Amino acid sequence: MGGKKLKSSVLVLGILLGTIWMSSCKHDIPQPVIVNNGGGNGGGGGGGGGGNTGIPCDSDSVYFNLQILPILVSNCGSSGCHDPASHEDGVVLTSYQAVMNSGVIEPGDPNDGDLMEAILETNPDDRMPPPPASPLTSQQIQLIQTWIAQGAQNLNCDGICDTSNVTFAAVIRPIMQNKCQGCHQGTSPGGGVNLSNYAGISGAAFDGSLLGSVEHAAGWSAMPKNAAALPDCDIAKIRIWVNAGAPNN
Numbered sequence: 492m493g494g495k496k497l498k499s500s501v502l503v504l505g506i507l508l509g510t511i512w513m514s515s516c517k518h519d520i521p522q523p524v525i526v527n528n529g530g531g532n533g534g535g536g537g538g539g540g541g542g543n544t545g546i547p548c549d550s551d552s553v554y555f556n557l558q559i560l561p562i563l564v565s566n567c568g569s570s571g572c573h574d575p576a577s578h579e580d581g582v583v584l585t586s587y588q589a590v591m592n593s594g595v596i597e598p599g600d601p602n603d604g605d606l607m608e609a610i611l612e613t614n615p616d617d618r619m620p621p622p623p624a625s626p627l628t629s630q631q632i633q634l635i636q637t638w639i640a641q642g643a644q645n646l647n648c649d650g651i652c653d654t655s656n657v658t659f660a661a662v663i664r665p666i667m668q669n670k671c672q673g674c675h676q677g678t679s680p681g682g683g684v685n686l687s688n689y690a691g692i693s694g695a696a697f698d699g700s701l702l703g704s705v706e707h708a709a710g711w712s713a714m715p716k717n718a719a720a721l722p723d724c725d726i727a728k729i730r731i732w733v734n735a736g737a738p739n740n
């Protein structure tokens with residue numbers, strides 16, 4: 492698919508990385524904030540200066556770093572599976588480059604490729620992620636299929652971060668489900684932290700570990716593990732909810 496598009500994505504990523512480096516100091520974020528949704532690691536090439544991508548997010552497009560990578564990292568990138576150290580079957584699913592280099596995607600063809608095959612497999616012996624992990628939800632599968640159908644690109648965009656109505660059910664729970672829960676559920680969740688229900692999530696909010704880990708604060712394990720930090724918008728929402736007393740609303 493469009494080499495031109497790819498080239499401009501690389502340029503955009505470079506600019507994004509430059510922006511992130513320049514804004515290391517995190518104070519309270521005014522609302523609404525403009526955020527960049529990039530932040531994937533991988534070869535940016537000398538973008539400089541501040542500024543945003545200037546590309547508004549399009550609800551019809553699927554953005555890899557924002558929507559696909561978190562699903563892969565959370566469900567497939569845990570240690571012992573497809574993280575860089577373990578790379579089961581030579582497959583690493585923790586960055587755009589790694590996913591594409593693994594050769595498990597057929598850009599443009601969501602019905603082909605080892606990744607889709609493994610995700611759609613109905614036999615639990617062959618399915619990814621393997622039991623006892625639950626299969627991906629149909630919504631997550633559909634998103635990955637749309638991304639592949641759109642050419643499996645690494646698109647970036649700027650969105651407005653709407654922090655006006657941050658509730659547990661509508662905002663916090665879905666962030667945890669899509670970006671954390673894969674490693675933080677079941678009988679032995681990562682770090683003993685269960686993020687699949689209100690009790691566990693609020694517990695992490697109250698002891699400071701939730702915010703500390705997503706903000707990559709000193710003294711906490713940086714989360715999501717093995718991946719780039721959450722988009723600023725997600726972190727802003729988590730901060731608002733925690734500071735409001737982590738209500739079950």
Ligand code: HEC
Pocket residue numbers: 564565566568569570667670671672673674675681682683684686695700701704705710711712713714715716717721
């Ligand atoms: C790929 C698997 C994985 C993902 C994805 C992941 N975690 Fe973790 N998490 C772990 C593991 C494993 C630990 C145990 C500490 C360690 O190994 O770094 C942990 C530890 C933690 C801790 C305890 C930190 C501390 O210093 O005590 C918190 C809180 C946490 N994770 C929150 C999150 C949140 C929030 C997300 C989503 C934004 C997330 N995790 C995504 C695997 C993961």
